[in-house]
Structure formats: structure tokens, C-alpha cells
Amino acid sequence: MTIKVQSYAAPAVKSKLSPLQVERRDPRPDDVVIEVLYCGICHSDLHQVNDDWGGSIYPMVPGHEVIGRVLSVGPAVKRFKVGDQVGVGCMVDSCRDCGACKKGLEQYCENKSTLTYNDRDRRDKMPTYGGYSEKIIVTEAFVLKIPDGLDLKGAAPLLCAGITLWSPLRHWKVAKGSQVAIVGLGGLGHMGLKLAKAMGAEVTLFSRSPGKEADARRLGAQHIVISTDQKQMDAVKGRFDLIIDTVPYAHDMNPYLATLALNGSLVVVGYLGNVEPSLNTVPLILGRKAVAGSVIGGIPETQEMLDFCGKHGVVSDVEVIKIQDVNEAYKRMLKSDVKYRFVIDMASLKG
Amino acid sequence: MTIKVQSYAAPAVKSKLSPLQVERRDPRPDDVVIEVLYCGICHSDLHQVNDDWGGSIYPMVPGHEVIGRVLSVGPAVKRFKVGDQVGVGCMVDSCRDCGACKKGLEQYCENKSTLTYNDRDRRDKMPTYGGYSEKIIVTEAFVLKIPDGLDLKGAAPLLCAGITLWSPLRHWKVAKGSQVAIVGLGGLGHMGLKLAKAMGAEVTLFSRSPGKEADARRLGAQHIVISTDQKQMDAVKGRFDLIIDTVPYAHDMNPYLATLALNGSLVVVGYLGNVEPSLNTVPLILGRKAVAGSVIGGIPETQEMLDFCGKHGVVSDVEVIKIQDVNEAYKRMLKSDVKYRFVIDMASLKG
Numbered sequence: 001m002t003i004k005v006q007s008y009a010a011p012a013v014k015s016k017l018s019p020l021q022v023e024r025r026d027p028r029p030d031d032v033v034i035e036v037l038y039c040g041i042c043h044s045d046l047h048q049v050n051d052d053w054g055g056s057i058y059p060m061v062p063g064h065e066v067i068g069r070v071l072s073v074g075p076a077v078k079r080f081k082v083g084d085q086v087g088v089g090c091m092v093d094s095c096r097d098c099g100a101c102k103k104g105l106e107q108y109c110e111n112k113s114t115l116t117y118n119d120r121d122r123r124d125k126m127p128t129y130g131g132y133s134e135k136i137i138v139t140e141a142f143v144l145k146i147p148d149g150l151d152l153k154g155a156a157p158l159l160c161a162g163i164t165l166w167s168p169l170r171h172w173k174v175a176k177g178s179q180v181a182i183v184g185l186g187g188l189g190h191m192g193l194k195l196a197k198a199m200g201a202e203v204t205l206f207s208r209s210p211g212k213e214a215d216a217r218r219l220g221a222q223h224i225v226i227s228t229d230q231k232q233m234d235a236v237k238g239r240f241d242l243i244i245d246t247v248p249y250a251h252d253m254n255p256y257l258a259t260l261a262l263n264g265s266l267v268v269v270g271y272l273g274n275v276e277p278s279l280n281t282v283p284l285i286l287g288r289k290a291v292a293g294s295v296i297g298g299i300p301e302t303q304e305m306l307d308f309c310g311k312h313g314v315v316s317d318v319e320v321i322k323i324q325d326v327n328e329a330y331k332r333m334l335k336s337d338v339k340y341r342f343v344i345d346m347a348s349l350k351g
Numbered sequence: 352m353t354i355k356v357q358s359y360a361a362p363a364v365k366s367k368l369s370p371l372q373v374e375r376r377d378p379r380p381d382d383v384v385i386e387v388l389y390c391g392i393c394h395s396d397l398h399q400v401n402d403d404w405g406g407s408i409y410p411m412v413p414g415h416e417v418i419g420r421v422l423s424v425g426p427a428v429k430r431f432k433v434g435d436q437v438g439v440g441c442m443v444d445s446c447r448d449c450g451a452c453k454k455g456l457e458q459y460c461e462n463k464s465t466l467t468y469n470d471r472d473r474r475d476k477m478p479t480y481g482g483y484s485e486k487i488i489v490t491e492a493f494v495l496k497i498p499d500g501l502d503l504k505g506a507a508p509l510l511c512a513g514i515t516l517w518s519p520l521r522h523w524k525v526a527k528g529s530q531v532a533i534v535g536l537g538g539l540g541h542m543g544l545k546l547a548k549a550m551g552a553e554v555t556l557f558s559r560s561p562g563k564e565a566d567a568r569r570l571g572a573q574h575i576v577i578s579t580d581q582k583q584m585d586a587v588k589g590r591f592d593l594i595i596d597t598v599p600y601a602h603d604m605n606p607y608l609a610t611l612a613l614n615g616s617l618v619v620v621g622y623l624g625n626v627e628p629s630l631n632t633v634p635l636i637l638g639r640k641a642v643a644g645s646v647i648g649g650i651p652e653t654q655e656m657l658d659f660c661g662k663h664g665v666v667s668d669v670e671v672i673k674i675q676d677v678n679e680a681y682k683r684m685l686k687s688d689v690k691y692r693f694v695i696d697m698a699s700l701k702g
Contacts, residue, residue, distance in 0.1 A: 100613055108613050108638060110589070171639070238461070262451055262459050265641065268632050275632060278625040284644030285619060287459060288522070291642050293635030 001026040002126075006349055007133035008323050009059040010049040016327045017049070019349075020059055022129050024137050025121065029076035032143045034086055039131035040065025040156040040316070041342040043187070043248060046330050048118045053272075057118055063131030064090040064116040065159040065343070067152050077140045085152065087144040087306065088136060089159035090296050092116050092128060096141070104300035106142075107167075132323065134349055144303055147310025154315025157187060157341040158306060160296060161316060165192040165244060166305040167297030168267045169199060172242045176200030181236075181243045183227070183256060185212050185219075188246035188270055190317060190340040193220035195305075198312040204236065206243075206256065215339070219317070227255060238262075238287075246270040253291065257283040265290040316341045322348035352377040353477075357700055358484035359674050360410040361400040367678045368400070370700075371410055373480050375488050376472065380427035383494045385437055390482035391416025391507040391669070392693040394538070394599060397681050399469045404623075408469055414482030415441040415467040416510040416694075418503050428491045436503065438495040438657065439487060440510035441647050443467050443479060447492070455651035457493075458518075483674060485700055495654055498661025505666025508538060508692040509657060511647060512667060516543040516595060517656040518648030519618045520550060523593045527551030532587075532594045534578070534607060536563050536570075539597035539621055541668060541691040544571035546656075549663040555587065557594075557607065566690070570668070578606060589613075589638075597621040604642065608634040616641040667692045673699035 002023035009020040027033050045062035047053060066088040070080050080086060093114035094106040106113050114122055117130030130136070146155055165188060174180055180201040182192035189205070196203045197220030205212070205221040213224050225232045236259045243256050248270040254277065256266055268291065275291075283289055297305070309315065317340045321329050329342045353374035360371040378384050396413035398404060417439040421431050431437060444465035445457040457464050465473050468481030481487070497506055516539060525531055531552040533543035540556070547554045548571030555574040556567040564575050576583045587610045594607050599621040605628065607617055619642065626642075634640055648656070660666065668691045672680050680693045 105613065262456065268636060272633050272636060273631065274629040275626070276629050278627050278629045279642075280625050281619050281644055282623050284642070285623060285646050286644070288645050289643065290616065291630075291635070292640065293632055293637070294639050295636050 003135070005133050005135045007061045007129060008326060008349070009061045009132070011059045013051045013056060013058065014049065017132070020061075022059065022061055022133070023126075024129065024135065025124055025126055027072065027074050027137055028139070029074040030139050030141070031074045031137050032070055032077055032080050032086065032140055033072045034066070034068035034088065034136050034138065034143070035071050036066055036068045036131050036133055036136055036346045038067040038153050038156040039063040039344045039346060040160065040318070041326070041329055041333065041344065042160050043333065046333065057120070057127050060118055061129035061132050062117055063133070064088070065156045065161070066116070066131035066136060067146060067156045068136065071135065079140060079145070080143060085146040085148070087146050087155065087159050088116060088131065088138050088142065089144065089163060089302055090116055092138045092142045093122050104298040106298050107296045132326070132344065134346065142299060144299070144306055147307055150310050151315045153320050153343050153345070154318050155306075155309070156343045157191065157316035157318065158309055159302070161187045161191045161341060162195065162309065163297035163302045163305055164188055164269050164295070165195050167301055168242070168244055168269065168294040169195055170301060171294065172265055172267065174199050174201050174242060177202065178242065179240045179261065180204070181206055181240045181259065182246065183243060184246040184270065185216060186246060186336060187316070187341045190219050192244050192246065194314050196220065198308070198314050204240070233259065240264055242267065244269060250274065250276050252277050254280055257289055260287060260289045263288050265292050268293045269295070318343040320345050322351065324348060354486070356484050356486045358412045358480060359677060359700070360412045360483070362410045364402045364407060364409065365400065368483070371412075373410065373412055373484070374477075375480065375486065376475055376477055378423065378425050378488055379490070380425040381490050381492070382425045382488050383421055383428055383431050383437065383491055384423045385417070385419035385439065385487050385489065385494070386422050387417055387419045387482050387484055387487055387697045389418040389504050389507040390414040390695045390697060391511065391667070392677070392680055392684065392695065393511050394684065397684065408471070408478050411469055412480035412483050413468055414484070415439070416507045416512070417467070417482035417487060418497060418507045419487065422486065430491060430496075431494060436497040436499070438497050438506065438510050439467060439482065439489050439493065440495065440514060440653055441467055443489045443493045444473050455649040457649050458647045483677070483695065485697065493650060495650070495657055498658055501661050502666045504671050504694050504696070505669050506657075506660070507694045508542065508667035508669065509660055510653070512538045512542045512692060513546065513660065514648035514653045514656055515539055515620050515646070516546050518652055519593070519595055519620065519645040520546055521652060522645065523616055523618065525550050525552050525593060528553065529593065530591045530612065531555070532557055532591045532610065533597065534594060535597040535621065536567060537597060537687060538667070538692040541570050543595050543597065545665050547571065549659070549665050555591070584610065591615055593618065595620060601625065601627050603628045605631050608640055611638060611640045614639050616643050619644045620646070669694040671696050673702065675699060
């Protein structure tokens, strides 16, 4: 038995999204059935629709920044009840048994976590469908609580963009007085400014182009450094404990290495591919610096971030759209023409 | 006033080394005057003689793995007395005032530490001359104690090769049960095997060529992985907490990234230059892995290592030569024809 749910889907590779009924599983005892209220649009939605990383499954219902309300719960569900505000991020399951899962780092599951869409359920092997949909059905262990008072539209991007920045900020132990820099001011970068600021860090934005100063300051940056201006780069030489690089394409990382402090780390979260131009080891060796990577975050740290955001009133800056405008939004996203994240009001699906 | 000391020096770039009297400073109140007994030969001696890194000062007396005996001490010297066994490593001074120096990380001195040779003294601006010399004069703060019972010939390479491996092993918190791999079996690599083993780690050697198995096991490796054998590489996928890469030339680091565990680090200590072929960020991001660098070690950690080596009986495997054979030793070093470090018996200088 399955449930038919109205969704927006890409029927085939590189195709436009259009309405489609898809079949979701009948709820299992540990499942939470969620009415989707808002769903953020992530760059990776477009990458997967276009099969940029290979292995895409069609029809594809994207969306892994899901905010909703609980419609029903299975008899084994303990932490949620009908009417609760909940979130679902990039994962809907994992092996729950490997070293990473046991540490609450399901994003690094040795047996690969189950992605919210473009993947297959571990138990029944049905395709997973994301949040561009009226309903989503997720095992309790991968459902997040959304704190009261948090703006629901702005909370949606926390589930991917937010946790992608939060996890390295926490892992690299950012605290009051830490020197943190964020490279790039997009969906990821703007969350980096907000979260690092709220954690008490002194926050710098690296940007290639001027004109972002006022926005960057409003979002939490105390300093803006134009990375193409050698004088400005020299002025921050050796400064940063942590740089989070959100740029989604190949770019020269060497200039940023010079701005790391002793023992500092440059953490790449936006670009999957070869580091070109190539990295030079001299600054790494002579300053015990590191280039590292990080992907989203585990379920416990995602809940921790949501609670933190509830307490500090941190949400994403969003532009709310109707689902019917999703294809246009993808085009604008490619041109970075969004401040700073599109969020779909899923009520529009019924319209 | 200066003191004339018999030495072996390179009179000019790329020239052979030959006997030369050089002038060292008259001892200052905080100086220790040391009779050099043994001096190790480091790859970087040859690099600097050849001016591979630019800025070399000639005549050059190389040598920064110095073991000696105290001949006299200045009136301000507190920790040493005539007759003490002492060591001098790669540095003879630093600013002692910056953040790094205050943490005992003089190797990362923000104002650049003073190198044992091929540099200039911070106070009198005289050139520094290394350990291929009958005597060396060093401020007390940069002189190390050599524990009783440690073989002096074998102890010499601890001052550079040893500390170069010890510092990352400690910084990355290697302990009993840690999974450690060493890439390359030379002067640095063989110290990595010995030290990691003595620290209680499970130690693997990555080698490009077979035939090193027996030696590697004797030195401390429990496992030997031929890095050109994909099957062997696959068998250690995701295993290592720390890989220390001692290879002194450009090489593909990507295969090693796959063998790092979640949160693992590949630490480059042997190669200064561009990472080519270029690094791929995918394993970094999907396993929160890091590529880092490290250089020698600070004075406190060098003393800590020497004390550890005294307790565990760890010294370098050396081939002792006469100073008259240093040019031949350089040639053999280039062919990796040494197990595993040349050490000059400085008594030969009088011969």
C-alpha cells in the first residue's frame, strides 16, 4: 500500500519541474507524517535535477529544507505529536550502527545515509522524494523539532544551509572572540555570518566584489575584505582561526591560506572537485595550517543549531515564492539573484 | 672580538664542502659553548648549499642535528654546566615575544626564528654557522638536554628528523591504539615508525616499492601497504586517524585521502611546493578530513621528545661517517642510499 501525494517533480534529467503525483510509503510505526509548509531551494536541488553528480533517479521531487506540521504519528513515535512544528533536512535515515552514526554524525555514515530525495529507502527500497510536495513521511529519528517563535519561512534554509555552516563552526570550536572569516556571500555564506556572529566570533566576509558591504554588516560581518585587493589581503595576514569557504566553483584558495593564523583551518563546504590552481604546501607547513572539508551536520547537532537559532532569533533571509515559480527561481539562483535563499510556500501547491 | 673555529663549509652556491675557519661570536652571558661531537646530515643541508630555496648565505657551514658537550657557560646560564651532554636543533633563537613563542612554538615565530645556520644572529647580525664545526655557541634557551644513556650518534637526528615527526604525532594527539600511517621510509619516515610505535599507535608504512617489509617491521610498522597496489589501498580505506607524509617531492596525495578515517588528517612534512596532481575536495568534504602541514617543533616539545626517547630507548638508525666524506654522503643521500641517516663523527675534523 502506498499514499499518493501531490508534488513538483523533474520527470527526467535537465527537465523543468512540473506537477506530479508520486507514491509515498504507507506510514510505518516509527514514522511521522508531515504536511509540508515551506521548503527551501538549495543549489544541490538543481545539480541533482541536472544529474551533475551522476546516478540521479527520476522522476525526482527535490527539496531538503523542509518545514512542516505533524499530521499523524505511528504508534512507536515518542517525541512528536499531531500539530508539532517540525523540520526535515538532507537525510531521512542512516545505518544507525556505524562509528559515525553512533557519534551522531549520520552525515558521515559509513554505510551512506539515506538522502531526503534522489535516493532509496533502506527498508522498502522505494525512491525517496523531497519537500516540493504536500506531505513527507519520515522516521522519527530524522525529524527535528522547530522551536516556537522561529519564523517558519526563514527557518527552512537552516536545515541545509544553516547546518552546513553550523557544523564546522562548532567542530572547529568557534567561541567568543574567535576570528572567523566566510568566503562568499550566498545562501551558505549569509548563514555563516549570522551564526558566527551569534556565537560571539569576530566575523569577516571575504568577497570578490565590492558593493556587499552594507548587507554583510547587517548580516553580522564586522569586516569586509575584498579578496582581489592585495593590500586588503595583506592587512589580514595571519588573522583567522577558521575560514569557511562557501564558493561553489573551482577557485584559488592560496590567498586565503596566508590569512590563516597558526593552527588555522580553511574549511571547504561549497565546492566538490579538484583544487585548482593547486594548493601550495608552504603556508600549511610553516603555519601548521589545514585545508579541510565538511558536509551538512548530524541529527543531534542540527537540533542543537535549531535550538540555538530559536534562542538567538537567527533565521535565513529568504524570498518566498510559489511552487509554480520554481523553474524561474532556479534560473535566478544560477545568477546569484536571490537574497539569500528561495523558499517555496507550499500552500501554493493547492492553488 | 670573535673566536675562530675549524669547520666544513660550502664556499659558494652548489660548491663542494671543504675545511674552513669561520668566526663565531665571543660568548655572551647567556651563551653555552659546545664542543660538537656528532652532527646529522639533513636533506635540507644540501638544499641550502645549492640555494634551492633562495637567499643562501656563503660561506655556509651546514648542520642542525648537533650533539655535543658543554665546554663553558656564560655567567647568566642556569640550566647547563661544563661537561653536560647537549643538543642543538634547527633553531638557535627566536623573538621569544610573539604568540607562537609564548606557547613554546618557536618554529612558528611570527618574527621568524633564527636558524642554526644560513641565517643571521638577531643581536649582532653575524652569520649563523651550523654543526659541521668543532664548536657551536648557542644561547641557553635553545640548548637541549640529552638524557643519559641515549646513544649520542643515534640521538643527533632526533634534533631535526625526530622532532619533525614527534611534533605532528603529539599535536594530532596520537596515543595508544591510534591508527597512524607514515608515507615514505627515509630519514624522516623511519623516525615516524619508531616514535609512533613507542607512543602505542598501530603503525602502517605506505611505500611505493616492495622490499622494505623486513626493515619497516623492525623499525615499528605492523603493516606495510604498497601504495601502487589498488587492492592493498582498498583494504585500508577509511582506516587512519593520522597520516604523516614525508615524501620530499610532488606526488599524488589523493590515494592517501581515501585511507583516512572520519576526522583524519594527512600532514605533509617533507614537500614544499604545489600539490600536483591537484587535491580533490570530495573525500575532504564527505569525511571531514584535512590536509595540513607541520614543521620541526618548538623547544619545549623537542625536550619532551628527547626525554621520551631516553625513556623508550629510541634513536635514529645511522651510518657514521668522517667529515671528509660529507660530499660523497650528499651524493648517496640523493639516491636514498642510507639507512637511514648519515651522522658525522666530528672527531674526524681534527684528523
